[in-house]
Amino acid sequence: MHVELDQLGDALEFNARNASGYDFSLTSDPDGDGVSPMEMVALGLGGCSSIDILSILEKQRQPVEQFSVDVDAVRADDQVPAVFTRMHVHYEIDGEVEPEKVRRAVELSLEKYCSVSHMLESTVTISYAFTVNGTEYDGAIREAAE
Numbered sequence: 496m497h498v499e500l501d502q503l504g505d506a507l508e509f510n511a512r513n514a515s516g517y518d519f520s521l522t523s524d525p526d527g528d529g530v531s532p533m534e535m536v537a538l539g540l541g542g543c544s545s546i547d548i549l550s551i552l553e554k555q556r557q558p559v560e561q562f563s564v565d566v567d568a569v570r571a572d573d574q575v576p577a578v579f580t581r582m583h584v585h586y587e588i589d590g591e592v593e594p595e596k597v598r599r600a601v602e603l604s605l606e607k608y609c610s611v612s613h614m615l616e617s618t619v620t621i622s623y624a625f626t627v628n629g630t631e632y633d634g635a636i637r638e639a640a641e
Contacts, residue, residue: 496514497513497514498511498512498513498514499511499512500512500521503520506522506524506527507522507523507524508520508521508522508523508524508527508528508529509521509522509529521535533568533570533579536568536579536611536615537566537568537579537582538566539611540566540582540584540609540611540612540615540621541564541565541566541584542611543604543609543610543611543612544564544584544586544601544604544605544609544611544612545562545564545586547600547603547604547608547609548562548586548597548600548601548604549562551599551600551603551604552588552592552596552597552600555596555600557590557591557592557593557596557597558590558591558592559588559589559590559592560589560590560591561587561588561589561590562586562587562588562589563586563587564584564585564586564587565584565585565587566582566583566584566585567582567583567585568581568582568583569581569582578618578619579615579618579619580618580619580620580639581619581620581621581622582615582619582620582621582622583621583622583623583624584605584621584622584623584624585623585624585625585626586601586623586624586625586626587625587626588625588626588627588628589627589628589629590628592627592628594625594627594630594632597625597627597632598625598632598634601623601625601634602634602635605621605623605637606637616637616639616640617639617640618639619639620636620637620638620639621636621637622634622635622636622637623635
């Protein structure tokens with residue numbers, strides 16, 4: 496894997512590029528144009544697990560019509576670096592899918608397949624919930640390893 500970052504002027508903002516040439520903005524300014532490094536970590540968890548979940552549901556012949564994910568993350572405010580301590584992921588799915596198959600797909604992703612989840616597991620408590628066709632289901636909480 497290879498990524499590049501080029502500073503924009505003298506600000507703490509960068510043009511970031513992945514190996515396939517996709518460009519995006521990276522910034523430290525919460526009001527700036529771009530994504531912060533910590534937002535990228537949260538996006539990584541949401542994206543990694545979503546790819547797993549959709550792949551698993553496809554293999555289970557569960558037709559997904561609409562899929563979205565929200566990630567809420569809490570950072571330690573009493574330490575430097577201010578790492579994430581808790582993350583909650585909420586998946587919203589519409590289609591002819593069985594809720595228990597969705598639950599199993601989410602658990603397989605977060606506990607077995609998602610590389611980002613595994614990288615975070617020693618420091619972050621990760622919880623999840625999901626909604627299928629408007630009905631919300633509670634998920635599990637995986638405490639951070641101590």
